[in-house]
Amino acid sequence: MAYGRFIMDNFISINLHNEIIRVLNKMNKNTIIYIALLLLTTFTFLLGQKQNFTFIFTILVLITTFIKGQLIIDYFMELKNVDLKYRLFLSIWLVLVISLIGLFYFLPST
Amino acid sequence: MQKIIKKYPPGDFGIWIIIYIELITFGALFLGYAYSRRLDVELFNKSQLLLEQNFGFINTILLITSSYFIVKAIEIIKKDEKTNTFFVASNYIFGAISLGVVFLFLKIFEFVGKYQEGINLSTNKFFMFYFLLTMFHFLHVLLGVIILFNLYKKTKIGGYTKSNLMGLETGASYWHMVDLLWIILFPLIYIMK
Numbered sequence: 001m002a003y004g005r006f007i008m009d010n011f012i013s014i015n016l017h018n019e020i021i022r023v024l025n026k027m028n029k030n031t032i033i034y035i036a037l038l039l040l041t042t043f044t045f046l047l048g049q050k051q052n053f054t055f056i057f058t059i060l061v062l063i064t065t066f067i068k069g070q071l072i073i074d075y076f077m078e079l080k081n082v083d084l085k086y087r088l089f090l091s092i093w094l095v096l097v098i099s100l101i102g103l104f105y106f107l108p109s110t
Numbered sequence: 111m112q113k114i115i116k117k118y119p120p121g122d123f124g125i126w127i128i129i130y131i132e133l134i135t136f137g138a139l140f141l142g143y144a145y146s147r148r149l150d151v152e153l154f155n156k157s158q159l160l161l162e163q164n165f166g167f168i169n170t171i172l173l174i175t176s177s178y179f180i181v182k183a184i185e186i187i188k189k190d191e192k193t194n195t196f197f198v199a200s201n202y203i204f205g206a207i208s209l210g211v212v213f214l215f216l217k218i219f220e221f222v223g224k225y226q227e228g229i230n231l232s233t234n235k236f237f238m239f240y241f242l243l244t245m246f247h248f249l250h251v252l253l254g255v256i257i258l259f260n261l262y263k264k265t266k267i268g269g270y271t272k273s274n275l276m277g278l279e280t281g282a283s284y285w286h287m288v289d290l291l292w293i294i295l296f297p298l299i300y301i302m303k
Contacts, residue, residue: 048301104144
């Protein structure tokens with residue numbers, strides 16, 4: 001990084017890195033969000049295919065769901081640049097619902 | 111460049127009251143499901159295996175893509191750079207409607223399939239929640255498709271412009287809410303064990 005190089009250049013070639021940046025710059029923000037939502041959904045679906053669905057998978061699904069929900073709230077619903085209280089209501093709802101779902105999943109069953 | 115913070119969310123404020131109420135209602139149902147699951151985890155896990163995860167996945171992709179098309183329609187009208195702005199925007203809305211209709215047909219196919227297997231609302235607690243949540247959501251998608259159709263008709267004739275987007279944004283906000291609810295419903299009912 002001292003030589004102005006991106007840290008990921010240690011893992012991917014600089015040409016590939018530049019190509020990725022070029023493609024991302026051409027795409028608009030909403031398209032990037034859409035692709036992110038597709039990838040996160042696919043990730044959740046693939047986790048669901050696993051036979052032994054562990055505690056870690058549940059955490060990953062909950063985190064993924066939160067990220068997807070927040071992306072929709074911020075970008076599709078366009079609340080990112082709106083008075084905080086309108087965005088906060090939905091974000092708090094999302095955090096509460098996901099946290100409580102997680103809590104009920106991890107509490108010992110009766 | 112200073113970020114401009116808007117005073118109100120997009121669309122008519124009335125739809126946001128409806129959105130907040132719907133989110134609270136569905137939130138309570140989601141939590142009801144998660145809590146009830148604790149009382150018989152084995153039953154819920156076994157019953158969940160009878161669901162088709164592939165359908166849930168496809169339906170999630172359909173709704174996300176549909177929401178994206180609505181975002182694109184609004185984006186195009188806001189930019190208003192092309193001579194065929196309304197034509198392109200209305201095509202995106204039509205695309206969103208089509209995907210919504212496919213979602214509805216897939217859900218009907220799923221419901222009929224379950225019914226033919228002898229599974230219904232009173233089979234067990236899991237399926238009570240499954241049918242309650244997904245049918246309630248189905249009705250919201252159906253209403254959303256009707257709303258989008260009206261938006262499509264008006265967009266096609268240039269009824270929405272850069273300075274007059276309120277109706278379109280109102281309908282769009284409702285549709286994104288429907289998508290947001292499914293984003294949680296799909297992993298909760300179909301995936302998490």
